[in-house]
Structure formats: structure tokens, C-alpha cells
Amino acid sequence: MYHTKTLSELSTMLEAGEVTSVQLTEHFLQRIKEYDSQLNSFITVTAEQALSAAAEADKKRKAGNAGPLTGIPFAHKDIFCTKGVKTTCGSKMLHNFESPYDATVVEKLQQAGVVMLGKTNMDEFAMGSSNETSFYGNVKNPWDTKAVPGGSSGGSASSVAARLTPASTGTDTGGSIRQPASLCGITGLKPTYGRVSRYGMIAFASSLDQAGPMAQSAEDCALLLNAMSGFDPKDSTSLEKDVPDYTADLNNPLDGLRIGLPKEYFGEGLSTGTNEIVQKAIEEYKSMGAEIIDISLPNTHLAVPVYYVVAPAECSSNLSRFDGVRFGHRCENPKDLEDLYKRSRGEGFGEEVKRRIMIGTYALSAGYYDAYYIKAQQLRRMISDDFTKAFEKVDVIMGPSSPETAFNIGEKSNDPISMYLSDIYTIAVNLAGLPGMSVPAGFSENMPVGLQIIANHFDESRLLNAAHQYQQKTDWHKQIPEQFK
Amino acid sequence: MEWETVIGLEIHTQLRTKSKIFSSASTAFGAEPNTQACAVDLGLPGVLPVVNAEAIRMATKFGLATGSAICKHSVFARKNYFYPDSPKGYQISQMELPIVGEGAIDIELEDGTKKTIGITRAHLEEDAGKSLHEDYQGMTGIDLNRAGTPLLEIVSEPDMRSAKEAVAYMKKIHSLVQYIEISDGNMAESSFRCDANVSVRPKGQKEYGTRAELKNINSFRFVERAINLEIERQIDVIEDGGKVVQETRLYDADKHETRSMRSKEEANDYRYFPDPDLLPVVFDDAYIEEIRKTLPELPDEKTARFVSDLGLSEYDAGILTASRELADFFEAVIGQSVDAKLTANWIIGDVSARLNKEDLTIAECPVSSKLLAGMLKRIEDNTISGKIAKDVFNGMWNGEGDADTVIDKKGLKQITDDSAIEAIIDEVIANSPDQLEQYRSGKDKLFGYFVGQVMKASQGKANPAQVNQMLKDKLS
Structure with a gap:
């Protein structure tokens, strides 16, 4: 059936006239209807708009104006503003917010012809690693519905893993694409900071946030990245740099590829099962002609503490606009301005968001700013320098995406520190602004394990090439959980 | 304290x-x-x-x-x-x-x-x-x-x-x-x-x-x-x-x-x-x-130039450069070959007084720099006196046309013809025998009386310098 096909395969079928976009859209809408009650991966399903967009796409294809993504059913993480459609960011604060404009990513993908099926569930304001902080309830992992899908792009990961959509967008601030991709057994790519516009993507931590594709294969990610990338005059932090065709290098041989293995990514805290799978994947790369080089990223241990100063500091300011004045949740009968602020925000934000706003406010306060924020920025530079040095010797860095497979719902929700540590291998990549991927590499006790691949700035082509070649030799990315086949 | x-x-x-x-x-x-x-x-x-x-x-x-x-x-x-x-x-x-x-x-x-x-x-x-x-x-x-x-x-x-x-x-x-x-x-x-x-x-x-x-x-x-x-x-x-x-x-x-x-x-x-x-x-x-190239001449530089090149007093230059509009207006007038001091006196004096009275800015002044220059030239070439110029200015302010038109229409042209002035002087002297006698017996102050009478008789149009000179000759 259609849902067992990758996006790239569906694209070929559409082009060959073997299927129409309307047929595909109906099929995936039907699957959402049938299965999503078990997963809770969607917040909003836009069936009607999807069907009319699909009909449009079919017309376009008939007229000979189709690109590779024309008519492909698709889902957006609910962090992206979509015109006329509810955009909640997983929060009660925005339960009633309908965006008057489209995010640049949404616009670009729409221009490329994708058909939006709906908006996927996520941790509230992208703050979380398990999708348990969503106002819309936690999302379940299709491989074991007692387990979390990871976060914050948990809805996107879960829906792609269960093949309720061929692909979706995600955003990654500290691992929010790669960790859920790993936990759900799909392929996710966080591009270089500045590669994809942040305009219309509700900000969590502006200097770290980056949007990327979450799909079944590296090839799918390449097609999507082609459409998503590029300079946006509306985002000063997007880079004026040409977008290469990310599918062009997919088939390059990996002979002589220098893979760095940072010893810090294989130490204490890494589960045995995950380690075994990652080692096997490395063996596979060796067999493809890659050269394995042991490296060190000595400041790795600083990444989580630095992140938990920088990200909350930025979020404490970014989330100030949610004040109950112009949009979003407003408390009933405020007695004065202060009451309006306090209750609207108190009621609208969940616990984890409040925790981070408070941490960030503290870190930026007079008397603490130098000790926390400035110090964190200095350490951030050191973490970044580790990578710069490493990339003098290697082409890509590999390791686990997450220290362990998906944990159970509720297992860590009362222990923020242990929750934060589940992003220990992904966070440094955001701090350094590098591109990173998670690629399915096998199963440990029946739960997916992701291999993380990190490349130098703007070296997404190499990343995708390495992932694609691995996926030509393995079929981990083709696995579908039994009950969603 | x-x-x-x-x-x-x-x-x-x-x-x-x-x-x-x-x-x-x-x-x-x-x-x-x-x-x-x-x-x-x-x-x-x-x-x-x-x-x-x-x-x-x-x-x-x-x-x-x-x-x-x-x-x-x-x-x-x-x-x-x-x-x-x-x-x-x-x-x-x-x-x-x-x-x-x-x-x-x-x-x-x-x-x-x-x-x-x-x-x-x-x-x-x-x-x-x-x-x-x-x-x-x-x-x-x-x-x-x-x-x-x-x-x-x-x-x-x-x-x-x-x-x-x-x-x-x-x-x-x-x-x-x-x-x-x-x-x-x-x-x-x-x-x-x-x-x-x-x-x-x-x-x-x-x-x-x-x-x-x-x-x-x-x-x-x-x-x-x-x-x-x-x-x-x-x-x-x-x-x-x-x-x-x-x-x-x-x-x-x-x-x-x-x-x-x-x-x-x-x-x-x-x-x-x-x-x-x-x-x-x-x-x-x-x-x-x-960006430096786009900078205009700044107020302090302008003041210094007005003093050194145009011979204005520091005080006048300061007033004229206090706003760019005023300075531009001033320079537009003197750009039409009018004497800088005369222009400065008029802008700081009559023009500013009238603007203040009507609560207008220089940009809103009904008398353009061109109109003002035209009038000042008539002062310079003795067509009108400084005093008559006030009437001309009012005429221009009220939209009656340029200086020459107002002068023509109102017959304000200065009398500079010696024989015409002499005729008026002779008439004034003939009509003032008592004053003439007193003046000649040493009452110098009465000179002013004769000037006044001549100006009055000429409706203010007689050239004051000529009137002075000729009266002096006649009365001595």
C-alpha cells in the first residue's frame, strides 16, 4: 500500500501516473482517522483543505507543472504558523490562535506542492524530550504505545513512524528532531543554523532553533531540504548562501570517508544496547570503505549546563509576547493589568515552560548575568571550537543520537535533570550551529536506535550522502511497527 | 548655601x-x-x-x-x-x-x-x-x-x-x-x-x-x-x-x-x-x-563662514543658522546677488517679525526668497527707500505680486530726479517763511522739519539722501 512507500517512491509513482494526489491524501487521511487515536500525534487535521490542495496538485501535474513534491501528503509540526489554521505550539496559551500568515517554511513547501494533512503534536513551545508537556496530551511511540516518542517533535516522529504521513517538518533546538527520530526509528535532519528560515516558526531559543525534515529516508530528507532551504529576507539569521541540490551527492561512494568517533559519546550513561547497535553501524561504514578515527570533544560535558542557561534565557524573553493582550489565552475578568498578566500567563503556560522562563529570567537578572549568561556564551564558544578542531581531521562525526531507547511515559516526567540528559549527544550540535542527522540503525529490545551523524557547517550534502549509502545497505529505515502495517 | x-x-x-x-x-x-x-x-x-x-x-x-x-x-x-x-x-x-x-x-x-x-x-x-x-x-x-x-x-x-x-x-x-x-x-x-x-x-x-x-x-x-x-x-x-x-x-x-x-x-x-x-x-x-560625503555644511561651520566670508556679525550669523530652513532661505536670497548684510537685516528684522506675528515658519513664508531678493535689489538700486520697502513687503505678503508690480501699482517708485526734488524743496521753503528765518538764525534742529515736510510732500518717495544734500545746499 501507499503508506509503505517512501516519499521519494510516492513521488515517482505520482510522476508515472500510477496514483493521484487525491488518492494518496485520502489514504493518509483514512490512516490518521483509523490510527491516531492510539498515538495522539496530530493536534489538528485539515482534511478538507488537504483534499482541495490535492485536487489542485493533480491539476498542476496534468498541466505539466509538477515538481518532485507536488501532491505529496505532508504534516507540519504545530510550531509553524499556518494561515487560517490553528497554530497552538502545543500550549493552552495558543489554544485559540489562528495565524494570519504562513511561516516561510510552510510557504516554501506549499510552493513546492506538498499537501498539508494537519499539524502535529509537540512538547509545549518545543520544551521537552518526551512529548509529555503538550497541552494536547502526550504522544505515544508506535513501537510501544507505553513509551514516549521523544520530543519535542514527538508528533511528527510518531506520525511518520506509523506512516500516517509520508513525512513532516520538525524543529530542533537541542535535539528535538534527532532524538524523537531516533526513538521512533525514522530519519531526521537538523540543518546548519541559518540554512532554513525561522520566520513564522514560533521561537523557543532563537540562537539554537532550526527547522528540518523528518521522513523515512535520507533521500526523502534531501528532497524536502531542497524545498525548505534558502535565504529569507525576513530572517536576518538566515544565510545568503546558494542552496545546492541535496540529492546530487547521495550516490557518491564512501571510500575514504573519515568518520570521527568522539570518546565522550561512548562513555558513562550510554546504554549497552544502544552502544552495540551504534558499533554495528560503524562496522557497516567500515565495510563501505570509511576510515574510523578516534577523536575527542573535550567540552562535551559542558553542553547540557550551557544549553540550560542559553535556551531558557532566550525563551524567557521570547515568550514575553504571550501576555493575554493581543492574542492567545486571556484570563477571565482581570481586575487590573498585573492580574491580567499573571493569570493569563499562569493559566496559559504549563509547568515545564514556567520552569524554563524562571530559569532564564534568573540567568539574565542584574547581578547574575555575567556569571550565567556571559559565562555560558564563553563556554559555548569552547564547545564550538572542539568541533572546528575535529573537522580538521574528519569529514563527519558519528555516535548515538540518544543514550537509550524510548523510555516509558511518566518515567522521567518528574525528574527534569534525567530528562535533560536524554539530549546529551544532540545539544552540542545546536550550540555549535552544525547540521546533524539521526538515522535508524537497528533495534535494542525491539525499540529503535538512531545513529547520529554530524557534519561541518553547510555540509548537509555529505551528511545525506553518508546516511543514504548506509540506507542502501540496510533496511532499518524501512521497518514499520507491526500494528501500523 | x-x-x-x-x-x-x-x-x-x-x-x-x-x-x-x-x-x-x-x-x-x-x-x-x-x-x-x-x-x-x-x-x-x-x-x-x-x-x-x-x-x-x-x-x-x-x-x-x-x-x-x-x-x-x-x-x-x-x-x-x-x-x-x-x-x-x-x-x-x-x-x-x-x-x-x-x-x-x-x-x-x-x-x-x-x-x-x-x-x-x-x-x-x-x-x-x-x-x-x-x-x-x-x-x-x-x-x-x-x-x-x-x-x-x-x-x-x-x-x-x-x-x-x-x-x-x-x-x-x-x-x-x-x-x-x-x-x-x-x-x-x-x-x-x-x-x-x-x-x-x-x-x-x-x-x-x-x-x-x-x-x-x-x-x-x-x-x-x-x-x-x-x-x-x-x-x-x-x-x-x-x-x-x-x-x-x-x-x-x-x-x-x-x-x-x-x-x-x-x-x-x-x-x-x-x-x-x-x-x-x-x-x-x-x-x-x-555617509560623510552626504553631510551638509553644519550649523557651526555655516556660522563661521557667514562671519568670515559675508562679513555678518557673530550674532546675526548665529540667528540665521539656528535652523536649516532659515539659513537656506538666507542663502537663496543672497544667491541672487543681493547684499548679505541688507538681506540679514531684513530676514532677522521685518521677515521674522511678521512670521512671529502670524505664527508661521520660514518654510510657510508667503514672500519667497525670490520675491524678497527682487525687493532688496530695488532698495539697492534706489528705486525705493528702506522705509517704502516695508509697504512693498506688505504688498508682496498679501499676494499683490512681485516688488516691481507692487511698486508700479502703488506708485512707490522713489523720486531721484534732482529737478523734481528741487521743485518740492522750493515749494516747502516758500511755504515755511517763519521756520526758514528761525533756522537761519541758528535753530539747526529745524533741519529735520524741512526734511519731514519734503518727504511728506513727496509721499515718502523722494530719495532721502538726495533730499538731505539738496536741502543743506538750499538752506545755507
Whole structure:
């Protein structure tokens, strides 16, 4: 059936006239209807708009104006503003917010012809690693519905893993694409900071946030990245740099590829099962002609503490606009301005968001700013320098995406520190602004394990090439959980 | 005890860019509420600021005009505070690395001496919206049209020692920003306003006293009044054995008082940090030089030139260069080959008096520089006298045409023909036998009587110099 096909395969079928976009859209809408009650991966399903967009796409294809993504059913993480459609960011604060404009990513993908099926569930304001902080309830992992899908792009990961959509967008601030991709057994790519516009993507931590594709294969990610990338005059932090065709290098041989293995990514805290799978994947790369080089990223241990100063500091300011004045949740009968602020925000934000706003406010306060924020920025530079040095010797860095497979719902929700540590291998990549991927590499006790691949700035082509070649030799990315086949 | 006042000003001047500092919405004044506020100005989820290059250019221009350090690497920072007319919950401003660093400007004191006032810095920031308290019973309306309008905040050193000095400084900056065309300086529309930091100390003491900040004053008159009130208040407090507390105060023009808004303890912790949505503003010397080329002649340079090249007095030159419009008007007149001193006298005298009387600016003057030049030429070529010129000026003001037309129509042409003047003189002498006798017997004062009679008989048109000379000959 259609849902067992990758996006790239569906694209070929559409082009060959073997299927129409309307047929595909109906099929995936039907699957959402049938299965999503078990997963809770969607917040909003836009069936009607999807069907009319699909009909449009079919017309376009008939007229000979189709690109590779024309008519492909698709889902957006609910962090992206979509015109006329509810955009909640997983929060009660925005339960009633309908965006008057489209995010640049949404616009670009729409221009490329994708058909939006709906908006996927996520941790509230992208703050979380398990999708348990969503106002819309936690999302379940299709491989074991007692387990979390990871976060914050948990809805996107879960829906792609269960093949309720061929692909979706995600955003990654500290691992929010790669960790859920790993936990759900799909392929996710966080591009270089500045590669994809942040305009219309509700900000969590502006200097770290980056949007990327979450799909079944590296090839799918390449097609999507082609459409998503590029300079946006509306985002000063997007880079004026040409977008290469990310599918062009997919088939390059990996002979002589220098893979760095940072010893810090294989130490204490890494589960045995995950380690075994990652080692096997490395063996596979060796067999493809890659050269394995042991490296060190000595400041790795600083990444989580630095992140938990920088990200909350930025979020404490970014989330100030949610004040109950112009949009979003407003408390009933405020007695004065202060009451309006306090209750609207108190009621609208969940616990984890409040925790981070408070941490960030503290870190930026007079008397603490130098000790926390400035110090964190200095350490951030050191973490970044580790990578710069490493990339003098290697082409890509590999390791686990997450220290362990998906944990159970509720297992860590009362222990923020242990929750934060589940992003220990992904966070440094955001701090350094590098591109990173998670690629399915096998199963440990029946739960997916992701291999993380990190490349130098703007070296997404190499990343995708390495992932694609691995996926030509393995079929981990083709696995579908039994009950969603 | 004798007290000394110490004043520093923070002037907010709105830059005259077409669009806002971080969005493409228009900055035009007076539109219906919230019609000039786009998604970025409303602070909608997901929007991002993009800096307006024109605002950067204008700030740089100000820095160059005041000889200030230009920071080739400046950074936008967020100033965090909650207020309904601040849509993002923070204002984008500059904190540690402002675009303009230290500089200075000279002001002229009442006794004619010059004083240099230091400029600490000038930084770019966005204006907030407006809270509307009228018309909304029990509620507050928010108008975000002004939100995101570019402001240049110019911070002075605490170099001023009286309200008058503060006003002189404010006027100087006001004139300058208009000279270099970065602001319309419209104070009624709040395009130019200031906060004044005021403290007093016993004369001779080195340390500053505790200061109070007077917020948002938008007229020269109010600045002077508010500061004087505040000085009196602080001296009273201290002389009564109290202590001045550091606080923000509001000047109420209607009640003629300043009152406390918030104390230092209640002051916000703004939690400034670099805005991660904006890159540092970086430019090179070539950019600075390019902007330097666009600088017009500045007021002080112009004054010096008027004195040295045109022979004007320092005082006259100062008045003419106080505003760019006035200086331009003056130069447009003398550009038509009219004597500079004559032009200066007329502009500073009759033209300014009439403008003041009618409450008009030089830009609104009904007598154009061309019309005025045409009239002054007729004075120079003796077609009319200076006195008759006043009638001609009135005629031109009332739209009766150019000087020649008015002179023709009203028959104001000066009589310069010797025989015609002689005829009038002879008639006056013939009609004044008594006066003639008295004059000849030594009553010199009566000379004036004869001049007056001749002028009267000629309806003021006889050339006064000729009348004088000829009368002298006739009467001797």
C-alpha cells in the first residue's frame, strides 16, 4: 500500500501516473482517522483543505507543472504558523490562535506542492524530550504505545513512524528532531543554523532553533531540504548562501570517508544496547570503505549546563509576547493589568515552560548575568571550537543520537535533570550551529536506535550522502511497527 | 548655601525613515489606530525583526555630525519589560555596544560665550505603541502604529548647569538633526522629546547629588520649567533636612509640578541581553566615508563662514543658522546677488517679525526668497527707500505680486530726479517763511522739519539722501 512507500517512491509513482494526489491524501487521511487515536500525534487535521490542495496538485501535474513534491501528503509540526489554521505550539496559551500568515517554511513547501494533512503534536513551545508537556496530551511511540516518542517533535516522529504521513517538518533546538527520530526509528535532519528560515516558526531559543525534515529516508530528507532551504529576507539569521541540490551527492561512494568517533559519546550513561547497535553501524561504514578515527570533544560535558542557561534565557524573553493582550489565552475578568498578566500567563503556560522562563529570567537578572549568561556564551564558544578542531581531521562525526531507547511515559516526567540528559549527544550540535542527522540503525529490545551523524557547517550534502549509502545497505529505515502495517 | 545644578539629557529623536526600524510598515503619523502595524509590529508568534539600513545610515550621520566615535560593530539588545503597548514584552534597543560613541557639541550661552557639552553615546531603538485611555470606558485601547518607529536616543554627559543651558543644548540638537535631515524634529507629534536627569549639590562639591529623572518632556518651554521646578524641589528637600531619592518623576504641565512615578527600588530589572534575532551591525570605513560625503555644511561651520566670508556679525550669523530652513532661505536670497548684510537685516528684522506675528515658519513664508531678493535689489538700486520697502513687503505678503508690480501699482517708485526734488524743496521753503528765518538764525534742529515736510510732500518717495544734500545746499 501507499503508506509503505517512501516519499521519494510516492513521488515517482505520482510522476508515472500510477496514483493521484487525491488518492494518496485520502489514504493518509483514512490512516490518521483509523490510527491516531492510539498515538495522539496530530493536534489538528485539515482534511478538507488537504483534499482541495490535492485536487489542485493533480491539476498542476496534468498541466505539466509538477515538481518532485507536488501532491505529496505532508504534516507540519504545530510550531509553524499556518494561515487560517490553528497554530497552538502545543500550549493552552495558543489554544485559540489562528495565524494570519504562513511561516516561510510552510510557504516554501506549499510552493513546492506538498499537501498539508494537519499539524502535529509537540512538547509545549518545543520544551521537552518526551512529548509529555503538550497541552494536547502526550504522544505515544508506535513501537510501544507505553513509551514516549521523544520530543519535542514527538508528533511528527510518531506520525511518520506509523506512516500516517509520508513525512513532516520538525524543529530542533537541542535535539528535538534527532532524538524523537531516533526513538521512533525514522530519519531526521537538523540543518546548519541559518540554512532554513525561522520566520513564522514560533521561537523557543532563537540562537539554537532550526527547522528540518523528518521522513523515512535520507533521500526523502534531501528532497524536502531542497524545498525548505534558502535565504529569507525576513530572517536576518538566515544565510545568503546558494542552496545546492541535496540529492546530487547521495550516490557518491564512501571510500575514504573519515568518520570521527568522539570518546565522550561512548562513555558513562550510554546504554549497552544502544552502544552495540551504534558499533554495528560503524562496522557497516567500515565495510563501505570509511576510515574510523578516534577523536575527542573535550567540552562535551559542558553542553547540557550551557544549553540550560542559553535556551531558557532566550525563551524567557521570547515568550514575553504571550501576555493575554493581543492574542492567545486571556484570563477571565482581570481586575487590573498585573492580574491580567499573571493569570493569563499562569493559566496559559504549563509547568515545564514556567520552569524554563524562571530559569532564564534568573540567568539574565542584574547581578547574575555575567556569571550565567556571559559565562555560558564563553563556554559555548569552547564547545564550538572542539568541533572546528575535529573537522580538521574528519569529514563527519558519528555516535548515538540518544543514550537509550524510548523510555516509558511518566518515567522521567518528574525528574527534569534525567530528562535533560536524554539530549546529551544532540545539544552540542545546536550550540555549535552544525547540521546533524539521526538515522535508524537497528533495534535494542525491539525499540529503535538512531545513529547520529554530524557534519561541518553547510555540509548537509555529505551528511545525506553518508546516511543514504548506509540506507542502501540496510533496511532499518524501512521497518514499520507491526500494528501500523 | 549656594547650590549648583547638574543636568544631563537623554533626547529621543524619531528618525525620518519611510518604514519602521524592524519592519516594512509605514511610519507616517496620524493614521487610524493599528492600520500601520504589520505582523512584526504586533509581535505575533514567529515573526522576526530585520533592521532598516536607512536607520543605521541616519544614526551614523548623527555620529559624524557631532564628531562622535562611530562604532563599526554595534549590537542590538533586548530590554525586557511588560507593558501593553510594548507588544513583544521587550524593546529592541542597544545597550553595551551602541552605534555612536563619545562626541561633543558646542552651545552658546546667554552671555555669548561658548560651552562644550559632551555626548556620551547615541543608540538606535524602537518606539513603543500608545495606550489610549480616553474613549474606552474602564478599558485601555492599544494603538501600535507607533510601535517600531526608529528612535535615536542621544545621551549627554551631565555637563549642563542650568535649565537655560539644557534648553540651549536641546535646541542645538534639535536644529542639528533637522540640518542633517535625519528627523523632522516635530515636537507636537513627539518626534523629538527628552528625559532630563537633574541633581543639585553645594557649590564647590565634587560629587554629584542624587538625581531624579524627569520623563518625556516634549517642548523647550516645558523642559525649562520642569527643570527649574525640580531644582527648587530638591533644594527645598535638602534644606528641610531631607534627602533626595533616586526616582523617575513626571512633569505635569497643567498642574505645574513634578511628581514621583517610581523609585529606584521599584525600577525594572530590564535583563538586557543581545537580541539573538539580529546580527551585529558591522560596517567598514568606506561606508562611513560614503555617509560623510552626504553631510551638509553644519550649523557651526555655516556660522563661521557667514562671519568670515559675508562679513555678518557673530550674532546675526548665529540667528540665521539656528535652523536649516532659515539659513537656506538666507542663502537663496543672497544667491541672487543681493547684499548679505541688507538681506540679514531684513530676514532677522521685518521677515521674522511678521512670521512671529502670524505664527508661521520660514518654510510657510508667503514672500519667497525670490520675491524678497527682487525687493532688496530695488532698495539697492534706489528705486525705493528702506522705509517704502516695508509697504512693498506688505504688498508682496498679501499676494499683490512681485516688488516691481507692487511698486508700479502703488506708485512707490522713489523720486531721484534732482529737478523734481528741487521743485518740492522750493515749494516747502516758500511755504515755511517763519521756520526758514528761525533756522537761519541758528535753530539747526529745524533741519529735520524741512526734511519731514519734503518727504511728506513727496509721499515718502523722494530719495532721502538726495533730499538731505539738496536741502543743506538750499538752506545755507
